[in-house]
Amino acid sequence: MNMDFNVVTSRANARVKQLRAAFAGQARLSGGMVAIEGDHLLEEALRSGMVLKTVFVSERRSVPGIVPRSVEVLRLAQDVFQSVVETQSPQGVAALLVPPVRTLEAVLGAASEAAPLILIACGLQDPGNLGTLVRSAEAFGATGVITTPGTVSAWNQKALRASVGSVFRMPVVSATLDEVAGLRARGVRLLAAVGAEGDAAQGVDFARACALMIGNEGQGLAAEWLEIADGQVTIPCPGPVESLNAGVAGSLLLYEASRQRTRV
Numbered sequence: 001m002n003m004d005f006n007v008v009t010s011r012a013n014a015r016v017k018q019l020r021a022a023f024a025g026q027a028r029l030s031g032g033m034v035a036i037e038g039d040h041l042l043e044e045a046l047r048s049g050m051v052l053k054t055v056f057v058s059e060r061r062s063v064p065g066i067v068p069r070s071v072e073v074l075r076l077a078q079d080v081f082q083s084v085v086e087t088q089s090p091q092g093v094a095a096l097l098v099p100p101v102r103t104l105e106a107v108l109g110a111a112s113e114a115a116p117l118i119l120i121a122c123g124l125q126d127p128g129n130l131g132t133l134v135r136s137a138e139a140f141g142a143t144g145v146i147t148t149p150g151t152v153s154a155w156n157q158k159a160l161r162a163s164v165g166s167v168f169r170m171p172v173v174s175a176t177l178d179e180v181a182g183l184r185a186r187g188v189r190l191l192a193a194v195g196a197e198g199d200a201a202q203g204v205d206f207a208r209a210c211a212l213m214i215g216n217e218g219q220g221l222a223a224e225w226l227e228i229a230d231g232q233v234t235i236p237c238p239g240p241v242e243s244l245n246a247g248v249a250g251s252l253l254l255y256e257a258s259r260q261r262t263r264v
């Protein structure tokens, strides 16, 4: 299908409008689709088995060779392309994709996996932090990531970029307080990451099934999350800082869990 095409010169083109809505995070107008931009994310999306709806290329460049011939491709006039994309991208390629439907069950990992390792982002607002955490979760072998109500979407443009494609592969699911509390009945210990006065991370057993709850950048973990926790864990900081960045704290705890799990 993606051979040669007419150049779309109108911002009123239906697909262009969908792309713009997706970049703006307007799920209803975009038909629930997600926008991505740049060659690297496009490659990661395809490599990760994402279903691409449409690829958009600026008239100034060619269609990336990795795009399957079955995918719809639209060539946009340069001014139309630049008016739609999130950044002033020099790469001139963007795409609409259908995000995969994922369940809480997927976050627990395959039944053959003895001990789920879950990262729970409790009210994180910074998409860079969330993307970083999803990337670290994949790097350190977590089974999935949960976002709680009020947390920025993992499909946000900045979160996608910070995850460098991990969002395409890691199960990231939204869950309520009750659903998270319900994980305890599945044998998952809920560990609240707190800046001070928790058990020192290196003495906590992360090898058993557990979920690490990371709090909001400003307020930390709200009382209701602390109440359902089975324990509190702190990364000791000898330096005179009040707390660590949420993305850093979660990544360090995931590293410690991975270190314990892969110890021989």
Ligand SMILES: C[S@@+](CC[C@H](N)C(=O)[O-])C[C@H]1O[C@@H](n2cnc3c(N)ncnc32)[C@H](O)[C@@H]1O
Binding pocket: 192, 193, 194, 195, 196, 213, 214, 215, 216, 217, 218, 219, 220, 221, 233, 234, 235, 236, 237, 243, 244, 245, 246, 247, 249, 250
């Ligand atoms: C920037 S901190 C929040 C700071 C907030 N003022 C507070 O009092 O909690 C964001 C989150 O990172 C995690 N965190 C930060 N420093 C940590 C540490 N030293 N040990 C464990 N978790 C930490 C906690 O989950 C915290 O809620």
